[in-house]
Amino acid sequence: MRYISTRGEAPVLSFEEAMLTGLARDGGLYVPESWPTLSEAEIADMAGQSYEEVAFRVMKPFIGDAFTDEEFRGIIARAYQGFSHIARVPLVQTGANDWLMELHHGPTLAFKDVAMQLIGQMFELALKRRGERVTIVGATSGDTGSAAIEAFRGLDAVDVFILYPHGRVSEVQRRQMTTPSEANVHALAIDGDFDTCQQLVKDMFNDLTFRDRVGLAGVNSINWARVLAQAVYYFTAATALGAPARTVDFTVPTGNFGDIFAGYVAKRMGLPIGKLIIATNQNDILHRTLESGAHEKHGVTPSISPSMDIQVSSNFERLLFDLYDREGDAVAQLMTELKENGRFDLSQGALDRLREEFASGRVGEDETLAEITTMAKLTGHILCPHTAIGTRVAREHLGTNPMVTLATAHAAKFPDAVEAATGHRPALPPRMADLYDRSERVTRLPGELAALERHIEQNR
Ligand SMILES: *Cc1c(COP(=O)(O)O)cnc(C)c1O
Numbered sequence: 001m002r003y004i005s006t007r008g009e010a011p012v013l014s015f016e017e018a019m020l021t022g023l024a025r026d027g028g029l030y031v032p033e034s035w036p037t038l039s040e041a042e043i044a045d046m047a048g049q050s051y052e053e054v055a056f057r058v059m060k061p062f063i064g065d066a067f068t069d070e071e072f073r074g075i076i077a078r079a080y081q082g083f084s085h086i087a088r089v090p091l092v093q094t095g096a097n098d099w100l101m102e103l104h105h106g107p108t109l110a111f112k113d114v115a116m117q118l119i120g121q122m123f124e125l126a127l128k129r130r131g132e133r134v135t136i137v138g139a140t141s142g143d144t145g146s147a148a149i150e151a152f153r154g155l156d157a158v159d160v161f162i163l164y165p166h167g168r169v170s171e172v173q174r175r176q177m178t179t180p181s182e183a184n185v186h187a188l189a190i191d192g193d194f195d196t197c198q199q200l201v202k203d204m205f206n207d208l209t210f211r212d213r214v215g216l217a218g219v220n221s222i223n224w225a226r227v228l229a230q231a232v233y234y235f236t237a238a239t240a241l242g243a244p245a246r247t248v249d250f251t252v253p254t255g256n257f258g259d260i261f262a263g264y265v266a267k268r269m270g271l272p273i274g275k276l277i278i279a280t281n282q283n284d285i286l287h288r289t290l291e292s293g294a295h296e297k298h299g300v301t302p303s304i305s306p307s308m309d310i311q312v313s314s315n316f317e318r319l320l321f322d323l324y325d326r327e328g329d330a331v332a333q334l335m336t337e338l339k340e341n342g343r344f345d346l347s348q349g350a351l352d353r354l355r356e357e358f359a360s361g362r363v364g365e366d367e368t369l370a371e372i373t374t375m376a377k378l379t380g381h382i383l384c385p386h387t388a389i390g391t392r393v394a395r396e397h398l399g400t401n402p403m404v405t406l407a408t409a410h411a412a413k414f415p416d417a418v419e420a421a422t423g424h425r426p427a428l429p430p431r432m433a434d435l436y437d438r439s440e441r442v443t444r445l446p447g448e449l450a451a452l453e454r455h456i457e458q459n460r
Contacts, residue, residue: 008328022218036061112147115229120151139197146176192447221258230262361393372421
């Protein structure tokens with residue numbers, strides 16, 4: 001399988017190159033040249049298999065000969081051995097025909113671990129083989145950063161610098177980033193919001209001299225390997241609920257459009273998914289796009305679901321590429337409009353296709369708290385605010401298909417919101433109970449490219 005840029009002007013790469021590169025040199029995102037499909041029999045045969053086995057079968061067509069089968073099975077086994085649930089991504093019933101897919105059993109209690117643990121193992125093997133060293137730089141609204149640090153801490157061939165918006169991540173998220181003591185881990189608190197951080201990372205990748213000098217590599221949700229890793233759990237969930245004989249709907253709490261785009265990938269591969277439902281908080285650019293066809297930035301309003309406080313949804317570009325018949329020129333033009341005018345309008349054809357595959361809903365702050373209370377009452381499950389946004393939107397879209405809502409984080413990662421809703425402070429799992437006692441290490445920097453590049457060069 002070869003990988004092409006959504007903007008059509010970057011070199012065509014192998015899986016390994018696309019994984020190590022992150023953002024394409026023309027500013028676009030790498031996507032597979034075509035969507036491989038699995039037969040109905042192959043999908044049916046996944047039911048009852050281990051998560052690791054399904055992971056191997058789903059991802060194999062995309063990785064080509066990057067790893068031998070034996071290497072790839074080893075990578076998958078090491079990636080998920082630290083998860084605290086034997087099913088890795090278990091389903092929990094929440095109603096007659098609706099379910100939660102719990103993605104928070106990894107080391108940092110959010111779904112980002114599912115992909116990050118895997119690419120940590122893939123990077124290590126690929127870099128060792130090449131005898132290379134890279135500098136990983138990522139922006140985070142909270143969960144990606146801790147998951148990246150957890151996946152790459154202590155590895156020889158990697159320095160990891162994580163930018164997060166100062167004062168805008170939860171204390172648990174911050175401590176997960178600032179308490180690892182390994183010398184290759186660098187937490188950077190940036191003055192600005194998440195979009196500032198994400199823009200700085202993009203600008204760094206577009207500074208090609210700097211990029212080559214430090215061997216820049218990206219692990220944000222723009223990295224294709226992450227999206228791919230997330231496609232796996234759509235298969236385990238849907239087949240457990242009767243696919244391919246039954247069609248399953250999914251509701252996904254959405255920020256950067258990575259997790260839900262992975263569902264779209266699963267659907268392109270042949271998994272019978274009905275609707276993919278985008279659930280947003282008050283930062284609702286994607287919901288507004290579906291309603292009006294105008295993709296328009298309004299600025300970020302901090303919320304109690306900070307991992308979704310985003311107005312530039314990077315992975316949406318990958319969907320645009322398909323909506324515009326995979327024409328890089330058209331995508332490049334839309335992205336230029338977005339950068340210059342803060343908005344673009346979808347063509348009628350693109351909007352129709354978008355609405356065929358996706359639906360959406362938006363949930364405000366008070367409704368989010370109320371939903372945490374409701375779900376505690378209805379099911380006894382205490383949800384994190386992101387997940388609550390999902391279940392609330394899912395309820396509005398219940399039909400005849402089984403509905404699966406992605407539970408994206410553990411409630412203990414966002415204790416303030418959960419306590420406000422339920423009156424009880426959720427406890428951290430025992431394995432990280434001492435998080436509040438560990439000492440922190442962090443550098444605060446202005447949201448300026450030059451200062452940041454200097455810091456990275458001097459500290460890698
Ligand atoms: C990252 C994150 C999201 C949003 O996922 P995207 O892939 O950016 O859409 C939702 N909930 C939690 C808890 C997250 O960490």
